Amino acid sequence: MVSINENYLNLQGSYLFSTIAKKVREYQEKNPQNLIIRLGIGDVTQPLAPVIVEALHKAVAQMGTSEGFHGYGPEQGYEFLRSAIAVEDYQARGCDISPEEIFVSDGAKCDVGNIQEIFGIDNRVAVCDPVYPVYVDTNVMAGRSGRYNTETGGFENLIYMPCTRENGFAPELPKEVPDMIYLCFPNNPTGAAIQKDALQEWVDYANRHGSVILYDAAYEAYITEENVPHSIYECSGAKGCAIEMHSFSKNAGFTGLRLGYTVVPKELSVSGVKLHDLWNRRHGTKYNGAPYIVQRAGEAVYSPEGKAQLKEQVAYYMENARLIREGLLAAGFTAFGGVNAPYIWLQTPAHMTSWEFFDQLLSRAQVVGTPGSGFGASGEGYFRLTAFGTRENTLEALERIRGF
């Protein structure tokens, strides 16, 4: 008789954002007259930039002609996009990454979720705490986690690296050496950035111990300060120990278009096996490439007009971030982030738990945020607001929070 993957039974509750969506839906059904402002999920709100819309229309028109039709593309992505990425995101920053090392996909969430498949089940996994739940849940599903411990609020075999106000939301090098290390900078959910010399320490640590760093750079477009690396490959030796994931969702508003990429350097080997070969095999076997029209839209991101229009879009959100951050501080909240990231991480007032604050904010101010505890035990007592709303909604939400 068939059996299920029992690791799934170790998963805790349902996926964080689904739970939030459900609570919001229920509140809205009971209170249809109240306008809810969503600063919870990290979804953008600005329409696609004109240059993207134009590239899409052009590619769609092509697809309607015999000469311009594109069927199955290369699973790894079209050369035109892989080259643009290699040149613009890497070589222009002095990182020696070639187009062949770039795997285009339908989004960083998929890559971040799937990348663990090429590693053995016995590897010890380290994650920041708080953390984007996908890193944890996908390792639980694969069987790397052990059981959930309700006392610690974590899984038994995972190594949690607390990121709290006390350590400036910077994880410390773990004493117990992990095999797979998930890092995300600028960080989701805390909004903290990492300096280049601090990231170099992680690279050196991984190289010293034979660990692999899975580096999620989804928010790099929001970096405003000097000395904050846009890619882990800015660190020396990173090509021997790190895989990097990127998204087009946050820098170009592709949350509904779906495009991302993963860099697996060719020199990254484990026991003589190139991880590039393994990921290539996975990509070729379980994936069939991102839509041609979306890859053409991705290409437009790197055009001069694309860069200019998207710089404006990012600036728009970062102005929201500044408003939220400064507005919260002025209202007496303690808040972090929002300088190199579109996330503001605030401490809940009056020792409320994160979910208590969520419920209060929803019912009394009709503002939706994300409870910090949803990201891990060390997120308890914190709350995430995003800068991805419209200006109008952001200002209105701040007004309501001030009254609250």
Place this chain on the structure above:
Amino acid sequence: MVSINENYLNLQGSYLFSTIAKKVREYQEKNPQNLIIRLGIGDVTQPLAPVIVEALHKAVAQMGTSEGFHGYGPEQGYEFLRSAIAVEDYQARGCDISPEEIFVSDGAKCDVGNIQEIFGIDNRVAVCDPVYPVYVDTNVMAGRSGRYNTETGGFENLIYMPCTRENGFAPELPKEVPDMIYLCFPNNPTGAAIQKDALQEWVDYANRHGSVILYDAAYEAYITEENVPHSIYECSGAKGCAIEMHSFSKNAGFTGLRLGYTVVPKELSVSGVKLHDLWNRRHGTKYNGAPYIVQRAGEAVYSPEGKAQLKEQVAYYMENARLIREGLLAAGFTAFGGVNAPYIWLQTPAHMTSWEFFDQLLSRAQVVGTPGSGFGASGEGYFRLTAFGTRENTLEALERIRGF
């Protein structure tokens, strides 16, 4: 120190279609003057139908406006598309499938590759032989196969169900009971269809033994004969034992747009756990939904204009199938399929191996097909041609094969 997923080392060679692409590329580089006709990979060649192009343009224009912008959608797909599928592909055929049982994705290949994740590692897997390689390779990667046995040409723990000329390319109910059974009808690569009563036997077998059938219905649009089921849910009891996968690639030319779906009935349980819940969790955790614009294109497939235009497109390919089938028979080949499927399965002449025939056909006729042995040991001595070329190329290829 980090370790890799060693199951990957059990995989044989590289993925079939990548190998073919490489051989063709190498031939073309050496013989740039020769025009190669590709009837190998199952990729369509007709441009997107006007109704699809129109739906895409409309959705792209929406995405460029504040009111019409769509960010993250539901991971399971938009309600408008799930409903259209439930009504048109199921309820219209008397199958009681609801929109909530449908999971929209970026293609059947991904779903077919990922579905095994929700099952335990110790399940015995049965596949037809010959078989679409993704069913096998994804189970090898997961660790459900033993080692590859070069003598049998198969993996040790998999149950192979030979489909040969002798049994009319219909697999027999296995004596050793499998837990997970992959079936694909109309079949890739043999082009064979299954009658409703024969499929009912499989459903009864699975229900009797507590097995799950993973039913790949990617080619159902090509069914022309009565009594050939378009869905496994036309069989009684199938909702208790079967998951079905569909593609928009073959019925609507979406190979380059990427859209598919999987049906997991809510009543399908294993040891009290609903497979619907597990797949929903997987989908929500590792996937972020298909692009909004592509889902709108999928919706257009079910409009009256869409149905009319795509019926014509399918008829175009099926006329190719008829021409290939009859042309080959007239030229003295032994050939099967091509009646309810876009694939023609021919026996190689003069006892050539499949790859010998591939090489000969490429070098002497510049026609690319797919070697039957690439689909499994029982495919040796066979060769697959597809009806997805243009009429002109199909006729030219036949002319060349006749001369060959």
